Amino acid sequence: MSTPSLRTRLAARGLDGTTLLVLPGLAVMLGLFIYPFVYGLADSVMPKEGPWYANYVAFFSDPFQYRTIASTLWLALPVTIVNLAFAVPIAFRVRLMSRQRLLTTILVLPITLGTVFVADGLLTFLGPQGWFNRVLVLIGLLDAPVKLTNNYWGVFASLVITGFPFAFLLTLSYVTGIDPAIEQAAATLGANARQRFTKVFLPLLVPGLAVTFCLAFVQAFAVFPSAVLLGAPAGPTRVISIAAYQAAFEQYDHSLGTAIAMIMGAVELIVVLAVLGARSMFYRGPTGGTKG
Amino acid sequence: MIRDQGLVSKIWRYAVWAVAGLFILNLVGVIAAVVVNSFATRWLGTWLPIGLTTKWYFSAWKEFQLSSVVFVTFQIVFTVVLISGVLGVTAAYALARRDFPGKRLVVLLFLLPLLIPPLTYGIPLATVLYQLGLGGSFWGVVLINLVPSLPFVVLVMIPFIEQIDPRIEAAARVFGAGTGSLFLRILLPLLLPGMLAALLLVLVRTIAMFELTFLIAGPTSQTLVVSLYYAVFASGVRAGQSIDAMAVIYMVTTLFWLILALQFVNPSQIVARAKQQPAS
Numbered sequence: 259m260s261t262p263s264l265r266t267r268l269a270a271r272g273l274d275g276t277t278l279l280v281l282p283g284l285a286v287m288l289g290l291f292i293y294p295f296v297y298g299l300a301d302s303v304m305p306k307e308g309p310w311y312a313n314y315v316a317f318f319s320d321p322f323q324y325r326t327i328a329s330t331l332w333l334a335l336p337v338t339i340v341n342l343a344f345a346v347p348i349a350f351r352v353r354l355m356s357r358q359r360l361l362t363t364i365l366v367l368p369i370t371l372g373t374v375f376v377a378d379g380l381l382t383f384l385g386p387q388g389w390f391n392r393v394l395v396l397i398g399l400l401d402a403p404v405k406l407t408n409n410y411w412g413v414f415a416s417l418v419i420t421g422f423p424f425a426f427l428l429t430l431s432y433v434t435g436i437d438p439a440i441e442q443a444a445a446t447l448g449a450n451a452r453q454r455f456t457k458v459f460l461p462l463l464v465p466g467l468a469v470t471f472c473l474a475f476v477q478a479f480a481v482f483p484s485a486v487l488l489g490a491p492a493g494p495t496r497v498i499s500i501a502a503y504q505a506a507f508e509q510y511d512h513s514l515g516t517a518i519a520m521i522m523g524a525v526e527l528i529v530v531l532a533v534l535g536a537r538s539m540f541y542r543g544p545t546g547g548t549k550g
Numbered sequence: 551m552i553r554d555q556g557l558v559s560k561i562w563r564y565a566v567w568a569v570a571g572l573f574i575l576n577l578v579g580v581i582a583a584v585v586v587n588s589f590a591t592r593w594l595g596t597w598l599p600i601g602l603t604t605k606w607y608f609s610a611w612k613e614f615q616l617s618s619v620v621f622v623t624f625q626i627v628f629t630v631v632l633i634s635g636v637l638g639v640t641a642a643y644a645l646a647r648r649d650f651p652g653k654r655l656v657v658l659l660f661l662l663p664l665l666i667p668p669l670t671y672g673i674p675l676a677t678v679l680y681q682l683g684l685g686g687s688f689w690g691v692v693l694i695n696l697v698p699s700l701p702f703v704v705l706v707m708i709p710f711i712e713q714i715d716p717r718i719e720a721a722a723r724v725f726g727a728g729t730g731s732l733f734l735r736i737l738l739p740l741l742l743p744g745m746l747a748a749l750l751l752v753l754v755r756t757i758a759m760f761e762l763t764f765l766i767a768g769p770t771s772q773t774l775v776v777s778l779y780y781a782v783f784a785s786g787v788r789a790g791q792s793i794d795a796m797a798v799i800y801m802v803t804t805l806f807w808l809i810l811a812l813q814f815v816n817p818s819q820i821v822a823r824a825k826q827q828p829a830s
Contacts, residue, residue: 272650276643280656283641283700287659290697291671298674348570351563362817364574367581370808371801372758374779378797379580381782382587382790387595389579419577427817451559472665480667482761487782499669499761507765512677523670530665 302517313517323518326498327525333410333485333497334478335529337417338425341474342467345426349433350455362430365423376419377487381407384415412488413495417478425474432466433459461540468537472530479526498522584801588794610795613788614777620803623773626688626763627756630695635749638703639741645704646711660701668761671697676765686768694762699752706751710744743814750811757804774800 268274305312317323352358368376384390384406391403406412436459444458482499489495502522506515588606590599610616645657663671675694676685684690714737722736760775767776778800781793 272648272653274648277648277650278644279640280644283637283704284656284659286637286696286700287663290675290693291663292659294675294678295671297678298671301674301677344569344573347566351566351570359817363812364577366808366817367805368577370754370758370804371581372760372775372804374760374775374782375584375797375801376580378778378782378793379584381785382583382794383576383580389583389597390576392597419580422573476665476667480669480761482669483764483779487779499667502669502673503765506673506677512673512680516674516677519670519673523666526667526670 298516299520301513302520305513305517306511313514314521316514317518317521322496323501326496326501327521329494330479330481330497330499330522331525331529333413333417333481333495334475337414337421337478338471338475341418341422341425341478342429342471344422345429345470346433346463346467349426349429350459352430353433358430362427365426367423368420369423373416373420373481373484374487376416377484380412380416380419380484380488384412407488409490410494413481413485416484416488417481421474421478424477425470428470428473429467432463432470435466436462464540465537468533471533475529475533476526479522479529498525581801584794584797587791588798590791593791606789606791606795607799609789610792610799613792614781614796616774616777616796616799619772619774619777620799622688622771623757623803626691626695626771626773627753629692630699630756631749631753633692634696634699634703634752635745638700638748639707639745641700642704642707643711646708647716660704663697663701664705668698668759669765672762672765679766685766686771688771690766691763691771691773694766695756695759697762698759699756702752702755703748706748707741707744710748711741714740747811747814750807750814754804754807754811757807774803 262270265274302313303310305316308315352361355361382388386403386405390406391400394400395403406415440458440462441454444454449457480499481497482503485491485495485497485500491500498518499522502515502518505518506512586599587593589602589604591601591603593599641660645653672694675697679685679690679693684693718740719732719736722732727736757773758775759773760779763773764776764779767773772780774796778793778796781788781796785793
């Protein structure tokens with residue numbers, strides 16, 4: 259018996275002509291994603307002057323720079339929690355609707371229009387003479403218009419307008435993935451609405467909610483255009499992406515810029531890993547009611 | 551479905567709908583504010599503008615040189631769609647059909663750009679592109695936009711290709727189809743709906759992609775959304791109505807493709823892979 263040819267042996271391990279089709283796409287990702295990332299990491303430890311860690315020292319010793327981490331988290335974490343807290347009950351209601359299409363189409367609008375358009379609209383809408391303030395004054399909730407643009411709340415509002423639909427649509431796809439028979443079984447056994455939610459749905463939803471939280475957090479954490487246009491980019495809404503952009507493209511110090519970009523990625527990764535780590539403490543298993 | 555009839559759950563139900571309605575009302579208000587302002591002659595301190603006019607559209611079109619910006623936008627977007635479509639579908643085909651050592655690593659590589667904030671990889675990539683002399687150029691913008699759009703096509707197409715029965719291809723081979731005619735007459739027609747959906751979604755996302763394009767775009771390679779950012783950033787230089795007219799033009803170009811895309815996909819697919827399967 260002769261040994262099979264190299265071609266046959268490779269094919270048995272899943273390597274043949276079809277597998278090679280992955281190469282062009284892989285090459286693009288290696289060239290445009292991995293290489294710049296490694297380059298950036300190396301670039302960040304080759305500062306204009308000083309020892310290799312000079313950029314990181316420069317960032318963490320200047321309050322104007324290191325406070326951007328806190329101000330970014332101070333925006334991104336509350337916004338993500340608020341968006342998710344509203345998304346879950348509304349998704350539970352919408353799940354019962356037969357015609358969800360119109361609602362989901364309306365909600366997908368701000369996501370596709372993007373943060374720049376929303377920021378432009380909010381500048382008019384939330385302005386001192388905008389409809390939002392006028393309505394609140396008209397119904398007597400306010401005596402005088404409040405300032406909602408060019409500060410923290412402007413950026414907060416823009417992150418809710420684009421972030422809530424995102425969190426909602428993701429949550430909805432997880433909620434509708436749970437077999438309704440499970441809820442019916444719980445109701446048959448005498449569980450009321452609150453018990454059905456806390457004892458049945460919530461444990462099933464935790465993995466999905468953790469992923470939704472991470473994806474929504476990544477979006478909010480990367481806030482950039484609305485923090486400049488709607489916020490106070492020199493003050494409380496000087497987020498870390500503004501710091502990275504300014505270092506790289508306004509002070510032309512790409513070494514410091516990439517260092518801040520790496521810090522930004524690391525902070526985000528810590529939060530994401532913390533959330534996913536907490537998830538593993540909960541139930542993991544099928545959400546379908548049928549076998550298999 | 552189970553519906554509770556108690557008073558508390560009724561109040562809860564109304565409260566949830568009220569919050570959802572309030573959100574949609576504000577969302578419509580934000581978009582309407584832009585549209586109304588773009589048609590306003592003067593709008594200061596009143597509920598609605600004093601008069602209506604279309605002159606801002608003409609002045610915005612001239613001031614912001616929109617004919618060239620729109621042209622460049624579509625050139626960039628279609629190039630990105632074409633490249634990410636060709637490379638993405640072939641890569642997805644290999645990943646869906648073959649199990650090879652290191653496949654998980656490759657899939658992870660395609661997942662990462664969607665999990666990392668665009669500026670984190672955008673700034674090093676823009677630095678590299680500037681050093682290659684591509685800063686501010688058409689190809690620089692195209693290359694930086696490939697990083698999120700290629701993985702997006704791959705991840706949308708993998709499950710779509712997986713659900714096409716490989717025995718169809720085997721049957722075509724048995725009847726004597728070569729690789730060329732197998733691809734043209736068997737695979738392409740089967741893949742077309744999925745490709746159309748994936749590519750339209752990439753189109754919509756690339757038109758709206760601000761952060762990455764902003765890092766690299768020069769005066770001749772600006773897309774609409776970047777021009778809009780600069781206009782809003784420098785507001786006060788030009789009439790607000792003119793900026794809003796540009797925003798409406800941007801909105802119309804995005805919505806045109808969005809509505810086209812929604813003929814093929816579920817809205818929730820724009821944020822996530824469709825996970826909805828009717829429970830059996």
